[in-house]
Amino acid sequence: MNNLDGTNTDMTSSAGQSAQGGSLTTPPARGLTRGTWIGLIVVVIVLAAVVVFGIASRSRDKSVLETENQQSSVSTVEIVHPTGSAMTDEIALPGNTQAFIDTPIYSRTSGYLKAWYFDIGAHVRKGQLMAQIETPELDQQLQVAQADLKSSQANLDLAETTAARYQNLLKTNSVSKQETDVATSDEAAKRAARDASQANVRRLTQLQSFENIYAPFDGIVTARNTDVGALIEAGANTVPKELFHLAAIGKIRVFVAVPEAYSASIRNDTEATLTLDEYPGQNFVGQVARNSSQIDQASRTLNVEVDIDNAKGLLLPGAYVFVHFKVPQHSTSLTLPSNTLIFRSQGLQVATVVGDKVHLVPVKIGNDMGATVEIASGLQPSDKVIIDPSDSIADGQQVHIADPKAAAPEGAK
Incomplete structure (x- = not known):
């Protein structure tokens, strides 16, 4: 036993010496220390925090992106309210002026032109000698x-x-x-x-x-188509040649094609005003003399004649003019800009905003005044009508009003 104890003592001493001297290999560790475990736990917590933060950030970015996409899908629109007008309506229509009497002058006998006495622009009196023909x-x-x-x-x-x-x-x-x-x-x-x-x-x-050609009425020579020595032929088997053209412009006729929608408002002997670009700011007052009493089937218009005194000769035949007619007053009419109208197969519509949704409303037009139109039915003054609606706008579509102040009618508090 003593040997045995001694041997053991020697082995322990030898192991200690080996550890100190380093001449022998280190025996396997018996387990992780407390500090190691703490480090591992910290690393795991840090990794978990990074993963959770990343997931939360991506979820938050996705939510923000969805919100932005939803907001961008909502169209922003501008609106206008129908406005009422109690002013007397007036329509301006293009017309062409014509001389009150417009006549070509021919010869009733054949021969050679001996002399002519009036050229274009000359004022002649009835019975004055205009030309002579040798026969x-x-x-x-x-x-x-x-x-x-x-x-x-x-x-x-x-x-x-x-x-x-x-x-x-x-x-x-x-x-x-x-x-x-x-x-x-x-x-x-x-x-x-x-x-x-x-x-x-x-x-x-x-x-x-007929050798002597006389003026048949007071007027102005607007054309001279002959000269001295010209052969004049008149007869049943020849095409006559116009020698002069004479126009009476003391009074001017203006013919206007009035749309059928306004034909009932045009009355004979009512006043009409004439304007020309060459006389800015100046009006010429005339009267509705007569109308054709028939709607042209091709143009759906009524041919109306307006007579205007032209004693000063300011108006010339063939001029392009605008004739202004007064039409009956519409005190309850509503007007809208023309760019609010939607033309589709369902008929004429406008897009209104109810809450934050689009509502398509069919409307009927009374008078078309170019930049604005008169709405005969379908709208109220409080309606919010979208300006320049897109071609793809649909009923029930969500929209956002650009200027919230415009959502309230004028005068609302």
């Missing part, structure tokens, strides 16, 4: 006709004398009844020939009078 052939025809008339007259005189003589002889039975009838018939034939010669002379004399 040598007609002059010769007239001379022949006059000679034929003299011959016919001589033959008639002889026939009358013969017929009278036979009538006297018949009373004494100196001639037969047959011979007397022949003489009487010859007188009638000669008288008819004389009458025909007289008619021919009158015809040629009338044609000769």
